[in-house]
Amino acid sequence: EIVLTQSPTTMAASPGEKVTLTCRASSSVSYMHWYQQRSGTSPKLWIYETSKLASGVPNRFSGSGSGTSYSLTINSMETEDAATYYCQQGSSYPPTFGSGTKLEIK
Amino acid sequence: QVTLKESGPGILQPSQTLSLTCSFSGFSLSTSGICVSWIRQPSGKGLEWLATICWEDSKGYNPSLKNRLTISKDTSNNQAFLKITSVDTADTAIYYCARRTYSGDFDYWGQGVMVTVSS
Numbered sequence: 001e002i003v004l005t006q007s008p009t010t011m012a013a014s015p016g017e018k019v020t021l022t023c024r025a026s027s028s029v030s031y032m033h034w035y036q037q038r039s040g041t042s043p044k045l046w047i048y049e050t051s052k053l054a055s056g057v058p059n060r061f062s063g064s065g066s067g068t069s070y071s072l073t074i075n076s077m078e079t080e081d082a083a084t085y086y087c088q089q090g091s092s093y094p095p096t097f098g099s100g101t102k103l104e105i106k
Numbered sequence: 107q108v109t110l111k112e113s114g115p116g117i118l119q120p121s122q123t124l125s126l127t128c129s130f131s132g133f134s135l136s137t138s139g140i141c142v143s144w145i146r147q148p149s150g151k152g153l154e155w156l157a158t159i160c161w162e163d164s165k166g167y168n169p170s171l172k173n174r175l176t177i178s179k180d181t182s183n184n185q186a187f188l189k190i191t192s193v194d195t196a197d198t199a200i201y202y203c204a205r206r207t208y209s210g211d212f213d214y215w216g217q218g219v220m221v222t223v224s225s
Contacts, residue, residue, distance in 0.1 A: 001169070033211035035153075042202060042215040043153065049209050086153055090210015094168055095143075097153040 002027050004087050004098035012104040019074040021101045023065075023087035030091035032070035034063060037100075038083045046085070047072060079105050108132035110142075110203050110216035117222045124190040124221060128203030132214075135161055135181045141206040142186040144177065146199040147218075154199075158206055159186055193223045 003026040013019045023032060031050050035043040045054045047063040050070060060075040074081055082105045087098040110130040118124060126144070133140055141160040147153050157177040158166045167175045176189040186203060201219050204212035 031209055031211075033209075035212075042218055043212075044215070045211055045213045048207070048211040048213070054213070088153075088211065090206070093166060095155045095158075095210060097155065099152045 001094060002029060002089055002092050002096050004089060004096055006085075006087055006098035006101050008101060009099070010102045010104070012106045013074075013077040014106040015077055015079060017077045017106075019077050019081075019103065021072045021085055021103070023070045023072075023098050025068045025070070025089060027092070028067045029089040031089070032063070032065060033088045033090065034072050035086045035088065036083045037086065043086065077105070081105075108205065108214045110205065110214060112201055112203050112216045112219035114201060114219045114221050116220070117224060118193060119225055120194045120223055121192055122223075124188075124193050124197065124223075126188045126190075126201055126203075126219065126221075128186040128188075128216060130184050130186070130203070130205070130216075133205065134184065135159070135179050135186065137161055139208050142179070143204050143206045143212060144186075144188045145202045145204055145212070145215075146197075147202070148196075148199040156190075156201075157188060160206075195223050197221065198223045 005024045034047040036046040037043040051063045084100045084102045114126045143158040144156040159177045174191045179186045204215040
């Protein structure tokens with residue numbers, strides 16, 4: 001099983017600040033997917049196949065990476081971006097999720 | 107418009123069997139490439155993939171729970187099901203069903219159903 005390690009576990013950012021969340025895999029994966037989960041709601045697909053934005057996701061978000069190292073970047077933090085973000089790999093069985101990064105607004 | 111909705115018993119006792127239903131619309135489990143998965147989330151914790159069933163009836167299970175899980179589908183009625191045997195308090199969680207895409211991501215999720223295991 002591929003273990004995904006997300007960092008940081010928790011962070012706070014000010015409006016307008018650039019934010020980078022990272023996800024490291026214990027073995028190489030083909031793609032990384034990212035989900036946003038706001039409190040009390042279901043996860044939403046946010047970025048798929050490493051760098052493709054899901055429908056309706058603002059273009060201040062971007063994703064990158066390859067092999068064992070991936071990241072999600074917010075170019076300019078906004079209040080609505082406060083949420084928990086999970087990475088997920090589906091290229092190796094079984095599918096696994098990272099433990100999440102909780103992003104708060106300062 | 108793709109929607110999924112989970113239903114379940116709400117509360118059950120340890121050692122019982124948990125039966126969950128995912129009712130969906132906007133796609134068909136008879137369409138090539140389509141799969142439905144179950145994922146759970148204990149309160150305040152992360153996401154755990156449980157099982158997946160695909161259009162050609164292939165199935166995959168989380169190895170850590172494999173002996174306790176059974177996934178099935180009713181293509182005609184646009185439903186997928188999950189049974190978990192011998193539940194205990196560690197199975198208390200929100201259970202989600204989600205559509206899985208060809209690249210392995212989960213593009214649509216249900217609202218989730220809370221399941222509590224308690225004596």
